[in-house]
Amino acid sequence: LLDQLARLPIPILVDCTASDQMTPVYHAALSRGIHVVAANKKPLTEPFATYTETRSLARRAHRSYRYETTVGASLPIVETLAQLVRTGDRIHLVEGSLSGTLGYLANELTSGVALSQAVLKAKELGYTEPHPRDDLSGKDAARKALILAREAGLQLELSDIVVEPFVPESILAHDALPEFFDALKRFDAEFDARIRGLKAEGRVLRYLATVDLRGEKPTLRVGPVGVPAEHPATRLRGTEAFVAFTTKRYAEYPLVVQGAGAGGAVTAAGVVADVLALSQGLRGR
Amino acid sequence: LLDQLARLPIPILVDCTASDQMTPVYHAALSRGIHVVAANKKPLTEPFATYTETRSLARRAHRSYRYETTVGASLPIVETLAQLVRTGDRIHLVEGSLSGTLGYLANELTSGVALSQAVLKAKELGYTEPHPRDDLSGKDAARKALILAREAGLQLELSDIVVEPFVPESILAHDALPEFFDALKRFDAEFDARIRGLKAEGRVLRYLATVDLRGEKPTLRVGPVGVPAEHPATRLRGTEAFVAFTTKRYAEYPLVVQGAGAGGAVTAAGVVADVLALSQGLRGR
Numbered sequence: 083l084l085d086q087l088a089r090l091p092i093p094i095l096v097d098c099t100a101s102d103q104m105t106p107v108y109h110a111a112l113s114r115g116i117h118v119v120a121a122n123k124k125p126l127t128e129p130f131a132t133y134t135e136t137r138s139l140a141r142r143a144h145r146s147y148r149y150e151t152t153v154g155a156s157l158p159i160v161e162t163l164a165q166l167v168r169t170g171d172r173i174h175l176v177e178g179s180l181s182g183t184l185g186y187l188a189n190e191l192t193s194g195v196a197l198s199q200a201v202l203k204a205k206e207l208g209y210t211e212p213h214p215r216d217d218l219s220g221k222d223a224a225r226k227a228l229i230l231a232r233e234a235g236l237q238l239e240l241s242d243i244v245v246e247p248f249v250p251e252s253i254l255a256h257d258a259l260p261e262f263f264d265a266l267k268r269f270d271a272e273f274d275a276r277i278r279g280l281k282a283e284g285r286v287l288r289y290l291a292t293v294d295l296r297g298e299k300p301t302l303r304v305g306p307v308g309v310p311a312e313h314p315a316t317r318l319r320g321t322e323a324f325v326a327f328t329t330k331r332y333a334e335y336p337l338v339v340q341g342a343g344a345g346g347a348v349t350a351a352g353v354v355a356d357v358l359a360l361s362q363g364l365r366g367r
Numbered sequence: 368l369l370d371q372l373a374r375l376p377i378p379i380l381v382d383c384t385a386s387d388q389m390t391p392v393y394h395a396a397l398s399r400g401i402h403v404v405a406a407n408k409k410p411l412t413e414p415f416a417t418y419t420e421t422r423s424l425a426r427r428a429h430r431s432y433r434y435e436t437t438v439g440a441s442l443p444i445v446e447t448l449a450q451l452v453r454t455g456d457r458i459h460l461v462e463g464s465l466s467g468t469l470g471y472l473a474n475e476l477t478s479g480v481a482l483s484q485a486v487l488k489a490k491e492l493g494y495t496e497p498h499p500r501d502d503l504s505g506k507d508a509a510r511k512a513l514i515l516a517r518e519a520g521l522q523l524e525l526s527d528i529v530v531e532p533f534v535p536e537s538i539l540a541h542d543a544l545p546e547f548f549d550a551l552k553r554f555d556a557e558f559d560a561r562i563r564g565l566k567a568e569g570r571v572l573r574y575l576a577t578v579d580l581r582g583e584k585p586t587l588r589v590g591p592v593g594v595p596a597e598h599p600a601t602r603l604r605g606t607e608a609f610v611a612f613t614t615k616r617y618a619e620y621p622l623v624v625q626g627a628g629a630g631g632a633v634t635a636a637g638v639v640a641d642v643l644a645l646s647q648g649l650r651g652r
Contacts, residue, residue, distance in 0.1 A: 165644070168640065169637075170636070338625040341621060342619070351454045351456060
C-alpha cells in the first residue's frame with residue numbers, strides 16, 4: 083500500500099488514529115518519500131530515542147512530519163512554539179490548560195456543581211473518554227505537555243513528568259463505572275471544600291501543564307492548580323484551551339493562544355491545514 | 368540587482384521599509400522568480416486591483432509572498448486567519464487591538480494619567496512615530512484592519528474603513544509639536560471625564576479594529592470603544608496586541624492570539640520566521 087501511495091505526486095500519510103503502533107508505519111512511509119501528518123499523540127510520546135529517529139528520518143528524506151493538532155486541535159500552538167525555537171528565541175516557561183475536558187470540569191465545579199455530577203454530565207455530553215478516568219488521570223494532558231517540552235528542545239520522557247491526577251488514584255482504580263461514580267460521590271464534599279477554600283483566597287481551580295525551563299534543571303508538571311484572578315487561565319470558558327509562552331522575546335507578557343481546543347470539526351480542520359501547508363510549501367508558495 | 372538575486376538557490380526579497388513605492392519592485396522580483404517577505408503594510412493596502420495583481424503574480428510564478436509581521440509583529444495572526452479561510456472556515460468577526468501604541472495610551476489613561484502626559488511619555492519611550500498624530504489618527508490600525516479584511520476575502524479599500532481617530536481631527540491638524548501638545552492639554556479634562564464615565568459603567572477604553580462579516584454588507588471600523596469587563600481586550604497590559612477570530616468553527620468562543628505586538632526584536636523574529644518557513648517548505652519539510 084505504501085509503495086502505491088509513494089507514486090502519487092505529493093504522497094502524505096495522514097494518521098488520525100490514537101494507536102501506539104504507528105511508529106514503524108511512519109518510518110516505512112518516510113523512507114519511501116511519503117510525508118506524515120498526524121493527529122496521533124502516541125508516536126510523539128514514545129521513548130526519546132524513537133521520537134528522534136522518526137524526526138531525523140523525516141529530515142534526511144526531506145519529508146514533512148506535521149502534528150499541529152496533537153496539542154489544542156487546530157489552535158496554532160505547536161507551530162508557534164517551533165517558530166519561536168527556530169528563530170532563536172529562548173523558551174522560559176510554557177503554561178497551558180491543554181485538556182478541554184478537565185477545563186470544562188474545573189468550570190462546572192467552580193460554578194458550584196458537585197464533582198460526581200459534573201463528571202456524569204461531561205460523560206453524557208461526549209466530552210470524556212468512554213471511561214472518564216482516562217481524562218481525570220491527567221495522562222492525556224501529560225502527553226501534550228511532553229510534545230511541547232520536546233518541541234522546546236528538552237530530551238525528556240513521559241516518566242519525567244510529575245502528574246497529579248484531577249482526583250485521587252484510589253478513585254481512578256475502579257474499573258466498573260458504577261463503583262467509579264460511587265467513589266466520586268463520596269469525594270464530592272472534600273472537593274467542594276477545596277473549591278470553596280480557593281474561592282476564599284480569590285483563586286480558581288484549573289488543570290495546568292507547566293514546562294519550566296528557568297531553573298537549572300527543567301521541570302514538567304501536570305496537575306490541578308488554584309490560579310490567582312489575574313492569571314490568563316482564569317478566563318477560560320467552556321472547553322477552551324490556552325497556552326502561554328514566556329520567552330526571552332515575550333518576557334514581560336507571554337504570547338497567548340486561546341480558543342476551542344478539542345472537538346471533531348476543529349481537529350479535522352487542523353489536519354487539513356497541515357496537509358495544505360505541506361503541499362503549498364512544496365509548490366513554492 | 369534583482370537579476371543577480373534571482374540566481375541564488377532560494378532568492379528572497381525582504382522588505383523592511385515602510386515605503387509606498389514597493390509594488391513595482393515586488394512585481395519585478397516575483398516575475399524573476401524571487402520570493403517576497405514583507406514587514407511593509409503599504410503594498411498590501413494599495414487599491415484592491417493592485418493588491419490582487421501582486422498576489423496573482425506570486426501565484427502564477429509559484430512564488431511565496433509572506434507578510435506575517437504586518438499585523439501584530441511576530442504574533443501568529445495573518446497565517447492563522449489565512450489557514451482558517453484556506454480550510455473552509457467561515458469568518459464572522461475579526462476584532463483586535465492592533466496598535467501597541469494606542470493600547471499603551473488606553474492603559475495609561477485608564478490608570479488616571481492625563482492624555483497630554485500619556486502621549487508625551489509614549490513619545491519619550493519611543494512608542495510613537497516622530498509626530499504622535501500618525502498613531503493617534505488611527506491610520507496605521509486601519510491599514511492592519513484592511514490587511515486582515517482582505518485576507519478574509521473582502522474586496523475592500525482603505526476608504527471603506529470608518530476610522531475614528533483617538534483624539535479629534537482638530538487636534539491632529541497641528542503640524543508643530545508645541546501647538547499639538549497645547550491642543551492635547553486643552554482636551555485633557557474632556558478625555559478624563561470620558562474615562563471616568565466609562566469606569567462608572569464598568570467599561571475600559573480600548574482602540575479596536577472590527578471587521579464584521581455577519582451582516583448583509585461587511586463593515587470595517589477602527590476607533591475608540593468602551594469595552595465591558597468580560598471582553599478579552601480589557602486584559603491587555605502595556606503595549607500588548609490581540610486579535611479574536613469568531614468563525615463558524617470558533618463560534619461560541621473566539622480563537623484569540625495575544626502578546627507583544629510591536630517592537631524591533633519581535634518584528635525581526637517574525638521576518639526571519641517567514642524566511643525560514645518559506646525555505647523549509649521548498650526543501651520539503
